[in-house]
Amino acid sequence: MLKDRDYSKWQLWSLVILRVAIGWHFLYEGIVKLLNPNWSSLGYLMDSKGLFEGMFHSIAGNAALLNVMDFMNMWGLILIGAGLIVGLFSRLASIAGIVLLAFYYLSHPAIIGVNFAMPTEGSYLWVNKNLIELLTLWVIVLFPTSKTIGMDRFLFNKK
């Protein structure tokens, strides 16, 4: 795997900006949910379609499980977002982000023949923005920057 020090200056800062931008998206999604006392993933889960529809519907149907999911989703988004922005436990945050995005993609897959109540701002076939963000996070895993620009520098570079 490439090490941070192998990047050119342009490469390094482009990757850092990408990491921070994705972190920003995660963190703000989390904060919005935190600030809205009415937020719940119920509607989103009920709107699920495709192969895993049943699984998401049964989560929605179980009040206790739904609460756990809401909590994990909200704080997951916040911690992943903050982690990516400041570059702390960045690798862990990226992988957790991939898992979260995989759930979003599987619950609302851009497959032929399904329509969602949830409005989208674009047109998608198989590939949607969740999938692109997921793949981008994978790039972040393979091209880490946090040990150079980020708080992981303090944790992992010590002798």
Next chain:
Amino acid sequence: MTAMNDKDKNASGSKMNRRDVLKGLATVPVLGAMAYGTWRKTRQDHIRSHKLAKELNMSAEEKEYTPFKHDGDTIKIGIIGYGIRGTQLMKAAGFAPPQTIQGWKEDGARDSRNKRYSDFLEQDDLNIRVTGVCDLFDVHAGNAMAAAANIGREGAGGQMGPAPKRYRTYQEMLASDEIDAVIIAAPDHWHAQMTIDAAKAGKHVYAEKGFTLTMDETYAVRDAVKASGISYQLGHQGRQTESYLKAKEAIDKKLIGKINLIEVCTNRNSANGAWVYDIHPDANPNTVDWTQFEEPCEIKHPWSPERFFRWRCWWDYGTGLSGDLLTHEFDAINQILGMGIPTSASASGGVYFWKDKQRGDYVNEIREVPDVWNAVLEYPDLDFSILYSASLASNHNRGKTIMGHDGSMELGNSLTVYADRQSTRYAEQIKSGLIDPELPIYTYIPGRKNVDSVATATEQYFAARGLLYTYRGGRRVDTTHLHVAEWIQSIREGTQPSCNINQAFEEGVAAAMGIMAQRENRTIFWDKDKEEIV
């Protein structure tokens, strides 16, 4: 050239230098930017929402929900009619046959989204017993008895309580001391006589709509119920819909200004929805008391399983779209506006789709009652019209809309208010940008933790598609259950429930005017002082 040669520096000493700290914390200021942005956005939303809320003056809190009380003496209930609606009412009261519950249980085990079984178990115990059943068809009577005895609410093999008594006539049931109150789910042509007889016998009544079959009967039923002092509830479970309470508040606070037109509708598109129900294979003159069924009819008909099961399709027994479905809409609007009986009614329609034997799956007779039907109710004293349109052969729903000069209101399980572009009241706010006529100025979604002026677009989407349920005190509930529960509580407390005899009379007269208007092909006028058709 590589950007990084820090490793060498780190290797030379474990102490962090200034360069290390700067690089390690380089992206932290981004958090500050986010905090600032979030603060700005939240503040702006808050100011807009606060200004709008102040302008609209709608109460922010959800109405405190007081659960119905079920303590005190056990009330003994008799069920008259255990057809489709009778079965639903018994279920709402807490009783279903073991085989039905077994079916729900198995459906629930197969598909976790199927909540019929758990919803039924979670339904409040109303502290009642069904001590008598009366149905003219032996199979239905047997099912009703099984449901009544199933006090454990269990499926196959569950513990059963004592069997209720089956009465061959409702008169015998009313004469019994073992009955305190009756649920009337018999066909419309029996509603008036049964209610009058029950009132005279001092038995409380929950009766299905339509109120009565004819205009003349409306007076007789009202007088009998009022004279008796029984607790009477007409079966418009929409009374329990929480959003209607908020709608009333919004109207009272003049959110939509002077109301001038109300549009309501019904849409269905199946044989079942058009009342062409299945005919039970075991029904025959030996298992059905046809003579008793036909008793109120002026002209007697020979045994007809079609008429027995699909009675809603003939004027001898049913009230058509007017009594069956206009009444639900009328009662919803009457609950909000309290407009009462219209000054005039005109109506028209016809059998336009379910008109031949093949399509309608008719056996001998084609229906009389229209499958497409429209009515206009006029309220010149209040300066508005109510427009009702219904099709039993299209699912295109137009919802309930109340239109005013300053805005319009869309009503369902949720409630949405829009400002009108040409509104006088909101002219300045629209100009200043505080109000966008394209976006709701007020949204109410039951089950949300609290009420806000502006709900998110996503929430509105889900609510409009029925993905959010009607809640009471945080629990998903069936409105029919609440309507029965309210009636039971009113019996215990000696009060009148929400859809009481006065409300029922208004509904009944309006429905009868609609039927007369169409069948006599003329506008029907109501004299409100003399309380009669002129």
